[in-house]
Amino acid sequence: MTADLRRSILAAIARDGSNVAARLAEQHGVSRQSASAWLAKLKREGIITSSGVGRGVRYQLAVSASVQEVYERAGLNEDRVWRGLVAPQLADLPPNVRDVWHYAVTEMVNNAIDHSGSERISVGMVRDALNTSAYVADEGEGIFLKIQRALNLYDPREAILELAKGKLTTDPANHTGEGIFFSSKVMDAFDIRSGKLHFVHDDWGTDVLLERAADAPGTLVLMRLANDSKRTLQEVFDQFAAPEEYTFAKTIVPVKLAQHEGEKLVSRSQAKRLTMRFERFQIVVLDFAGVEEIGQAFADEVFRVFQQAHPGTRLLPINLTPAVEKMVKRALGGGIPKQDHLEEH
Ligand SMILES: Nc1ncnc2c1ncn2[C@@H]1O[C@H](COP(=O)(O)OP(=O)(O)O)[C@@H](O)[C@H]1O
Numbered sequence: 001m002t003a004d005l006r007r008s009i010l011a012a013i014a015r016d017g018s019n020v021a022a023r024l025a026e027q028h029g030v031s032r033q034s035a036s037a038w039l040a041k042l043k044r045e046g047i048i049t050s051s052g053v054g055r056g057v058r059y060q061l062a063v064s065a066s067v068q069e070v071y072e073r074a075g076l077n078e079d080r081v082w083r084g085l086v087a088p089q090l091a092d093l094p095p096n097v098r099d100v101w102h103y104a105v106t107e108m109v110n111n112a113i114d115h116s117g118s119e120r121i122s123v124g125m126v127r128d129a130l131n132t133s134a135y136v137a138d139e140g141e142g143i144f145l146k147i148q149r150a151l152n153l154y155d156p157r158e159a160i161l162e163l164a165k166g167k168l169t170t171d172p173a174n175h176t177g178e179g180i181f182f183s184s185k186v187m188d189a190f191d192i193r194s195g196k197l198h199f200v201h202d203d204w205g206t207d208v209l210l211e212r213a214a215d216a217p218g219t220l221v222l223m224r225l226a227n228d229s230k231r232t233l234q235e236v237f238d239q240f241a242a243p244e245e246y247t248f249a250k251t252i253v254p255v256k257l258a259q260h261e262g263e264k265l266v267s268r269s270q271a272k273r274l275t276m277r278f279e280r281f282q283i284v285v286l287d288f289a290g291v292e293e294i295g296q297a298f299a300d301e302v303f304r305v306f307q308q309a310h311p312g313t314r315l316l317p318i319n320l321t322p323a324v325e326k327m328v329k330r331a332l333g334g335g336i337p338k339q340d341h342l343e344e345h
């Protein structure tokens with residue numbers, strides 16, 4: 001079995017554990033018997049497990065490592081959690097993957113130590129043949145409420161917009177507000193749950209907001225990364241640096257996060273909410289994906305009023321519908337700034 005075939009089988013199982021032999025047979029143009037033989041081999045190797053029989057059989061990736069620990073917050077430091085609990089489970093992964101985990105785990109544990117006020121902090125990690133997932137949980141005030149209180153926001157959902165912008169800290173004397181921004185971008189999946197809210201940075205690189213049914217105490221951060229990921233910390237930092245500079249100078253803001261359920265972006269106050277703290281960046285890419293239309297006052301406030309007050313910040317709108325583009329052009333009194341120096345986004 002080639003490494004590619006093995007990966008493709010494991011990916012098929014990770015996607016959906018049912019009907020696997022039939023799906024593999026179809027995908028690879030082999031008989032069901034051959035596909036079943038592949039699955040039997042991976043089972044013998046202990047890489048996958050199955051439950052049920054016959055057509056109802058379901059496959060799962062086997063857990064190859066699993067650790068968890070509950071710590072007292074007082075006196076804890078993030079290096080102890082990294083070296084004592086997580087790093088030993090990841091020793092055989094490629095250096096770039098270990099570096100990404102080192103960064104994200106220590107940043108999130110440091111957050112729980114410095115910001116949560118919780119008595120206890122739980123950290124856990126699970127690994128299978130494809131991915132490693134980790135969580136950091138506390139029983140403190142909750143991240144969105146803490147940010148809402150510190151920034152005096154009207155609605156805790158605005159905390160998610162602020163986190164997505166980056167450079168958000170409630171403790172500027174001791175922190176820089178980069179941990180969540182970069183951790184969410186180096187992972188394949190990154191998810192913060194707190195209260196009824198849920199901040200997700202998914203595999204496709206977009207920030208989405210889901211409401212959770214039940215109020216849960218504290219803050220839960222979930223992260224997942226492929227064990228063979230090629231991503232490096234440096235390339236992600238570089239993506240948000242200004243050209244020829246090494247500092248965090250550029251951000252990408254999903255404008256849709258400023259648009260709450262059933263609302264349209266029409267008012268100057270919505271625009272001010274969106275542009276809050278933009279002046280800390282040299283470049284702000286405004287991603288309008290999912291925003292169908294905007295109002296004239298909103299567009300004027302962002303693209304003319306804010307821009308004139310803050311000439312040091314370049315606003316680069318992307319993913320515009322024709323209706324949004326018309327409003328942006330009108331506010332600018334002509335063309336939309338060129339974005340030729342932007343990489344992939
Ligand atoms: N576990 C947590 N509980 C409560 N608030 C948190 C938690 N983690 C992060 N925060 C809040 O989110 C902000 C942003 O976190 P982060 O991006 O790591 O930046 P920094 O730690 O540099 O402030 C923090 O300043 C804090 O207000």
Ligand SMILES: [Mg+2]
Nearest residue numbers: 107111179180
């Ligand atoms: Mg932090």
